[in-house]
Amino acid sequence: MGDELIHRFRRARRDPELAVIEGFHALKHALRFGAELVEAVAVDPDALEALARDLAPDLAGGLADRVETIDAETLAAIVPLVPRTGVVAIARRPRADVAATLADPGPAPIVLLEDPRNMGNIGACVRVAAAADAAAMLTTGEHDPWYPDAVRGAAGLHFALPVASIETLPESDRPLLAIDPEGEDLEPDRLPPRAVLAFGTERHGLSGGLLERADARIAIPMRAGVSSLNLATSVAVVLFTWRLAN
Ligand SMILES: C[S@@+](CC[C@H](N)C(=O)[O-])C[C@H]1O[C@@H](n2cnc3c(N)ncnc32)[C@H](O)[C@@H]1O
CATH class of the missing domain: 3.30.1330.30 (Ribosomal protein L30/S12)
Structure with missing residues (x-):
């Protein structure tokens, strides 16, 4: 046995x-x-x-x-x-219907992580997305967001919302926001309902393709001299800015 x-x-x-x-x-x-x-x-x-x-x-x-x-x-x-x-x-694993999630008329945002590399980060992003009641968390790149280390990092909250790996973000009627240190300062009014909030890979940030495709770029203001926040921290800041205003 x-x-x-x-x-x-x-x-x-x-x-x-x-x-x-x-x-x-x-x-x-x-x-x-x-x-x-x-x-x-x-x-x-x-x-x-x-x-x-x-x-x-x-x-x-x-x-x-x-x-x-x-x-x-x-x-x-x-x-x-x-x-x-x-x-x-x-x-x-519950099956995630990505097309149905993108079409959902509810106001909750979808989190998109472009090519995340660190399983602890992926888990922490799933955990905060579940806590903020985001509509889904999607990832691109080669790392499976359901890998056991990520499930552990999320304290099992993968079961609380659709979590899926996709090749590229399909076209949809949702606004696409690039969350990027070079954007306009984050304010609740800059987060429309049903947004796809796209976050970049830990080392290099968002790809040129995603930045070009985005409807807007949003930055989390930081003290001078600090280059960026940790990926999961930035997901938490943006999601709870949306949640606290809605
Ligand atoms: C560790 S950062 C990547 C750092 C990368 N060198 C850059 O400049 O984008 C990972 C992701 O977190 C988000 N992020 C981190 N700090 C941010 C900030 N101050 N404003 C907006 N997004 C931020 C972005 O989506 C970024 O692509």
Whole structure:
């Protein structure tokens, strides 16, 4: 059983249909936002149930019954970094309908990350996009936004909104705003409803193609001498500027 389990979890890390969820907080959010679990394992299911009673009473009662008990050695073999809470799960990734999301008439913005490289950053962007109630988070480039390190960085909030990798941003009737240090100063009135808010890659910023295509460029004002903010920090500033004004 141990070897099969190890292989299943290792395969799941690379399976585009599945998501690996590491740790109690990620599992809590995943379940709260409707994740369909394939399997879950824990070193101490009773301790997990106690955590749920303390931190997520909405999920308490029956959580221990949903996880299989494994030993600490097996847990260490199925994840690169053992979560302190000793629980790991596999869930099905919800399918994101990008065309339907772009067509959605609701006012919430979509976050577009151009070619993000750092999994911790991607996770932090998903987390803040979920908290601000953004309509979706889309990424371009070669990095899968559902990679387990990103899901961990997002505390499992990938299940709270559509998160998908796309080749390029399809045409739509949404305003496209380039969030770029060279733009006009950020003000709530400069964030129209239904905007696609595009953020650039960590080292080089937004591509020339995106900047040309954008309807406007918006900058987060900074103290003289500071070149830029961290990617996830800038996503947080812009999304909460929109949220607090709406
Ligand atoms: C680490 S920054 C990239 C830095 C890059 N050297 C540049 O000048 O754009 C990553 C992304 O965060 C956003 N960003 C960071 N600081 C910003 C600011 N002050 N105003 C607007 N966007 C900012 C932009 O979308 C940027 O492409």
